[in-house]
Amino acid sequence: DRLSARRKTPGRTDDQLLLMRAAGLLVGQTLEVVAAAVADGVTTLELDRLAEAHIRDHGGRPSFPEVPGYRHTLCTSVNEQIVHGIPGERALRAGDLVSIDCGAIVAGWHGDAAVTVIVGGVEAARPEDLALSRATEDSLYAGIAALRVGERLYAVGEAVEACIEAAAAANGQTYGIVEDYVGHTIGTEMHQDPQIFNYAVRTRGPMVRSGYTGAIEPMITLGSAESDVLADGWTVVTSDGSRAAHWEHTVAVRDEGLWVLTAIDGGAARLAALGAAFAPL
Numbered sequence: 378d379r380l381s382a383r384r385k386t387p388g389r390t391d392d393q394l395l396l397m398r399a400a401g402l403l404v405g406q407t408l409e410v411v412a413a414a415v416a417d418g419v420t421t422l423e424l425d426r427l428a429e430a431h432i433r434d435h436g437g438r439p440s441f442p443e444v445p446g447y448r449h450t451l452c453t454s455v456n457e458q459i460v461h462g463i464p465g466e467r468a469l470r471a472g473d474l475v476s477i478d479c480g481a482i483v484a485g486w487h488g489d490a491a492v493t494v495i496v497g498g499v500e501a502a503r504p505e506d507l508a509l510s511r512a513t514e515d516s517l518y519a520g521i522a523a524l525r526v527g528e529r530l531y532a533v534g535e536a537v538e539a540c541i542e543a544a545a546a547a548n549g550q551t552y553g554i555v556e557d558y559v560g561h562t563i564g565t566e567m568h569q570d571p572q573i574f575n576y577a578v579r580t581r582g583p584m585v586r587s588g589y590t591g592a593i594e595p596m597i598t599l600g601s602a603e604s605d606v607l608a609d610g611w612t613v614v615t616s617d618g619s620r621a622a623h624w625e626h627t628v629a630v631r632d633e634g635l636w637v638l639t640a641i642d643g644g645a646a647r648l649a650a651l652g653a654a655f656a657p658l
């Protein structure tokens with residue numbers, strides 16, 4: 378539409394991007410520590426405590442407790458849970474499909490990322506869960522690679538959707554792209570406008586400006602895209618009980634290319650595989 382065609386996304390200065398990289402790297406490293414601790418019998422609350430200690434020991438603070446009513450460092454969403462699962466006494470079991478979402482603040486700037494882990498690894502995984510998680514991570518990077526200065530922001534959702542449709546066909550599966558929860562702009566707050574859809578929408582959105590920072594986070598299911606919120610007021614589950622995967626990164630878009638702020642390597646390897654320019658500061 379003409380209104381959004383005139384709009385541009387916010388942009389950060391190089392100094393601000395360096396602070397966001399510090400926050401993003403801390404989130405990425407925390408997720409690496411937490412993912413390594415995932416094992417049969419470990420509770421989601423133990424993972425949460427590990428994450429909080431790692432963030433505080435490295436000069437940051439968890440951001441999720443700044444969301445009114447939420448107290449934990451992580452969201453841990455198991456099997457049919459899509460997002461916003463609350464860490465607790467639930468012991469993980471081999472073969473569980475777990476989304477771990479983490480946010481941290483360093484010097485007032487936010488990082489936000491999520492990984493999906495299968496308890497017990499490839500040997501314990503249901504093949505369809507492994508394929509779902511890989512397709513979801515691939516769609517995250519397809520969305521990231523669609524970002525460039527001067528492009529419309531909603532190109533991200535078009536790329537995510539195309540990637541998921543191709544993966545569904547290749548894997549002989551029906552995948553649902555969750556529409557009730559989407560990605561977002563991020564900076565001095567975790568959730569800022571504009572939002573970033575994970576599917577094609579009628580408009581193409583605001584123009585991406587240099588220094589833009591967004592959190593892209595596709596949530597993909599093995600069935601319906603419909604979701605419900607449990608009585609705890611937080612946990613989002615698939616309406617049909619099918620399992621879901623969720624991957625997220627915070628990304629900076631510069632004139633020179635992309636910098637995946639929450640990836641340990643800044644996104645270098647995955648961006649190279651997609652032919653996208655890698656442009657760290």
Ligand code: MG
Pocket residue numbers: 478479480489490491594625
């Ligand atoms: Mg997140």
Ligand code: MG
Pocket residue numbers: 489490560561592594625
């Ligand atoms: Mg997010």
